[in-house]
Amino acid sequence: MPKVEFDRERCKGCELCISVCPTKIIILDEKINKKGYKVATVHEMDKCIGCATCARICPDTVIKVYK
Amino acid sequence: MKVVFERPSALSDKQTHYCPGCTHGIIHRLVAEAIDELDVREKTIGVASVGCSVLAYEYFNCDMQQAAHGRAPAVATGIKRVHPDKVVFTYQGDGDLASIGMAEIVHAAARGEKITTIFVNNTIYGMTGGQMAPTSLVGQKTTTSPYGRNPEHCGYPIRIAELLSTLQGAVSVARVSVHDVPNIIKAKKAIKKAFEVQLSGAGFSIVEVLSTCPTNWGKPPLEALNWLKENMIPYYPLGEYRTPEEVK
Numbered sequence: 001m002p003k004v005e006f007d008r009e010r011c012k013g014c015e016l017c018i019s020v021c022p023t024k025i026i027i028l029d030e031k032i033n034k035k036g037y038k039v040a041t042v043h044e045m046d047k048c049i050g051c052a053t054c055a056r057i058c059p060d061t062v063i064k065v066y067k
Numbered sequence: 068m069k070v071v072f073e074r075p076s077a078l079s080d081k082q083t084h085y086c087p088g089c090t091h092g093i094i095h096r097l098v099a100e101a102i103d104e105l106d107v108r109e110k111t112i113g114v115a116s117v118g119c120s121v122l123a124y125e126y127f128n129c130d131m132q133q134a135a136h137g138r139a140p141a142v143a144t145g146i147k148r149v150h151p152d153k154v155v156f157t158y159q160g161d162g163d164l165a166s167i168g169m170a171e172i173v174h175a176a177a178r179g180e181k182i183t184t185i186f187v188n189n190t191i192y193g194m195t196g197g198q199m200a201p202t203s204l205v206g207q208k209t210t211t212s213p214y215g216r217n218p219e220h221c222g223y224p225i226r227i228a229e230l231l232s233t234l235q236g237a238v239s240v241a242r243v244s245v246h247d248v249p250n251i252i253k254a255k256k257a258i259k260k261a262f263e264v265q266l267s268g269a270g271f272s273i274v275e276v277l278s279t280c281p282t283n284w285g286k287p288p289l290e291a292l293n294w295l296k297e298n299m300i301p302y303y304p305l306g307e308y309r310t311p312e313e314v315k
Binding site for chain 1: 068069070071072073074078082083085086087088089090091092093096247248251252281287288289292
């Protein structure tokens with residue numbers, strides 16, 4: 001089953017991944033990271049199709065994709 | 068289950084200082100992916116410029132040199148001539164390349180130096196706080212053009228890709244954008260091709276990448292991508308302006 005891993009500490013909460021996810025499963029976590037940003041996270045991982053669209057637009061190489 | 072996407076090995080794991088949503092991070096990754104795919108990391112030397120990308124040497128996992136403002140093509144020329152077997156690239160913004168470094172880039176291209184330039188155009192001086200750049204659009208508001216760029220006394224934005232494509236030594240000239248995923252994939256292909264041109268020894272190659280500056284444009288990251296698409300692309304059309312095939 002495809003899945004994505006977000007590196008919380010690298011994320012700057014720019015939300016670009018949220019805007020491009022075709023299945024709309026990425027949300028901003030209410031908990032902030034050490035830098036003080038609300039970070040992107042996935043709430044329904046079973047809906048992930050492993051397309052890596054989020055990872056391609058991420059400016060901070062936060063996302064690792066498995067398929 | 069296997070990994071289908073991760074940070075390329077030519078990119079270090081250091082976290083960048085770029086603002087949230089700044090597309091410098093995407094462009095760094097594309098350059099690193101191209102280096103990885105061509106398997107030239109061990110023999111690549113990058114030259115960082117002055118501007119937001121001044122710390123690029125911290126982020127690339129290859130040998131790097133940092134040049135004086137605008138002089139990256141001159142430094143890269145020296146490195147390439149001493150080490151013709153290495154892959155040499157410069158990474159420069161528009162405040163660096165199109166302004167103080169205009170002479171260096173034009174002459175490096177005219178001489179057909181066998182280097183690759185990644186030119187990041189976000190129509191503004193990012194690091195110094197959002198002043199008007201030679202590439203700022205007519206009417207664009209910046210800290211030094213608060214009523215919008217007025218061509219009456221500031222002239223018109225410079226189209227670098229078109230300008231350099233008139234030079235015989237510039238064998239590969241392209242303009243790409245990173246405002247959405249399909250264009251990011253195209254940008255990656257163009258960057259890889261520019262490195263391949265260098266490896267073939269054909270001459271100078273440059274890729275102009277349209278980029279955003281959410282902080283100094285005063286827009287959230289997503290809105291900045293849309294602004295790029297709607298305002299920059301009509302003035303800075305995407306495409307290949309020169310390819311090695313045309314030169315032959």
